[in-house]
Amino acid sequence: MENTIGKILKEARELRRLSLREVEIQSGVSNAYLSQLENDKIKKPSANTLYKLSELFNINFDDLMVAAGIVEKKKDSSKTEGHFAFSSENLTGDEEKRLIEYLKFLRYQQKDDK
Amino acid sequence: MENTIGKILKEARELRRLSLREVEIQSGVSNAYLSQLENDKIKKPSANTLYKLSELFNINFDDLMVAAGIVEKKKDSSKTEGHFAFSSENLTGDEEKRLIEYLKFLRYQQKDDK
DNA sequence: TGCAATTGCTTGATAAAATAAGCGTTTGCT
């Protein structure tokens, strides 16, 4: 359903298999606060904090704010429901290649199912 | 010399010949706080507040943050050869799920390669 | 199996953001 800042941050962290304390070390944001953020207990985090995390996770800052509902989406591009993991800036070149291959594979399968 | 949030916001407001109270009405941020912001008495404003103002003044949010020294200048935007394949509108929900799982797997492997 | 480290999380304290109220000054109107 609704994308929240918590979901996005948690997903980004788990995707990288980092613990809250590892993120604390790398970002300077305390693990206690990170937990609160991930559980959507913080309503208006500072731009600084949000930026640190977007930088660490390599996700676009604007996108993070939009998806988190902090701001209404700017342009039309009428889909907010997107998943972050794949905004291409999140992926290394190699990962991208492999994912595309895998996607081809998935679609190839699907075709046979019909 | 130094660009500060205060200077930027004040300049933007005066350019439009708005009073603090007019900005308050249009943005929802109190005039008292606006004054503090313009005089650089606030160190870490929330993303929400900053965004409201950037929107009202129609200035780029990232630029505001950079100029305000909240973030360091973002480097190469050369990554913007964005890949279509993964922009979420191209994926079914199921595909997205599977791809995330696969990505987790990829990164899990990678981590063990230390 | 058992101890130690690590996990995510809650809670209490503190610092800071954000507001409401009010100040003295300036502007505009009759």
Place this chain on the structure above:
DNA sequence: AGCAAACGCTTATTTTATCAAGCAATTGCA
């Protein structure tokens, strides 16, 4: 001139973000 409204700003207060400490549960290893 004189009143009223609007101005930017300061201060007091409320609200919120953020952190340090510590919890129970899980994991890793001898």
